Amino acid sequence: MARLVLRGVKKRFKTTDVLHGIDLEIGDREFVVFVGPSGCGKSTLLRLIAGLDPITEGEFFLNEQRMNDVAPSKRGIAMVFQSYALYPHMDVYENMAFGARLMGLDKTEVEARIAEASRMLRLDELLKRKPRELSGGQRQRVAIGRALVRKPEVFLLDEPLSNLDAALRSDVRLEIARLHRSIGGTMIYVTHDQVEAMTLADRIVVMNLGRIEQVGSPRELYETPANTFVATFIGSPKMALIDVIRQGDRVGIADGGSIGLSNMPDAGDRLKIGLRPDALTISPDMDSEGFSASVVYTEYLGDNAYAYARLADGTLISVRTPPTSSMNRMRPCGCRSSSQRHISFPPKMVGD
CATH class of the missing domain: 3.40.50.300 (P-loop containing nucleotide triphosphate hydrolases)
Incomplete structure (x- = not known):
């Protein structure tokens, strides 16, 4: 013992x-x-x-x-x-x-x-x-x-x-x-x-x-x-922290887009949300719920791949993508919350 x-x-x-x-x-x-x-x-x-x-x-x-x-x-x-x-x-x-x-x-x-x-x-x-x-x-x-x-x-x-x-x-x-x-x-x-x-x-x-x-x-x-x-610190690539503004039951992103949150905290109008790479997906549908970002570079790891993109305010986020997907050049693209797949780790509110 x-x-x-x-x-x-x-x-x-x-x-x-x-x-x-x-x-x-x-x-x-x-x-x-x-x-x-x-x-x-x-x-x-x-x-x-x-x-x-x-x-x-x-x-x-x-x-x-x-x-x-x-x-x-x-x-x-x-x-x-x-x-x-x-x-x-x-x-x-x-x-x-x-x-x-x-x-x-x-x-x-x-x-x-x-x-x-x-x-x-x-x-x-x-x-x-x-x-x-x-x-x-x-x-x-x-x-x-x-x-x-x-x-x-x-x-x-x-x-x-x-x-x-x-x-x-x-x-x-x-x-x-x-x-x-x-x-x-x-x-x-x-x-x-x-x-x-x-x-x-x-x-x-x-x-x-x-x-x-x-x-x-x-x-x-x-x-x-x-x-x-x-x-x-926990998670690789790490969680991205994004400053947002409360808009009713939604929060506004830097580029003018917004995300709906199922559990809006009882806090002020200025909040911070955390987005993990596996809670996001690259979507060709610019009209689906989400926000826009510009892809900076991609990583191919064999069984996984990640795209790194910047928001309008310069925040860098990472998105897990299928390793079979092809992103041959850096260009603006939709980086959106998935509406077709279950998100097992949805964006969570975190605070100090």
Whole structure:
């Protein structure tokens, strides 16, 4: 069992405040991902949990035991860093055994734990190799295995895939997901890549400027963002935010067009709406409900394609289009809310 509670946690480096009062609870066997832009404080928060840096203010509890003054080696927490941090003069077996031996385990127990971790991570054929003889993905699996051998209550992973190429990132991401299902431990994973966050997490903690903006499941963050930061950070391409003016049960767009909203909020005349790419479609019918925009460029991604268009006020929006559609030249076109298809994620009102 591993339940973590952070209450009012702050971190200050000299005169610079990095974390501004973090309140968070993480349940047993949960996979939680910290996500946010560079410099938002997610890695700093992970280091406070690991005990590598002291907490300036606030408290951290693990299984109801206060951890503020407990040494990192006594917390029952293992951390996998962005850099592999393997000993270059040791082979894979010795790298995995080093931490277990420091715990005072006997030889038989160390061998049993390495055999189990090696089997889970498919490292059996690599145990006699040195780190220089391994690929990036293999090195990262060894780093994960070294943590696994310690059998910690909590796994901390600090951007473990950032040094890998796209193909290896996908492979190792699957390994981590499979590992969590196998061992059932509590995992906290830090990344700036929202694809990793959306595919791995039970819950995502969205951070910005040293504060938590929202905590929720991937679906909750995508469908019901708490504010404009979360709305534009989660989703790729990102949600477009458009300033509009209330016109009864409709809102007016910059080009003179308008959109009807089924749930008009009780707010002022000047509003902001969020439009996701999959809530829009390119329509040849200029008289259908919607608004006009000029296509700037398109992206073909194989299974998907996106058109990027500008409104009259310069706002850039993105529209998901069928990959079979042909848009051979940049020209003004109708960028309209679909009246023929169901919109599963309709435009939502978001506010700070």
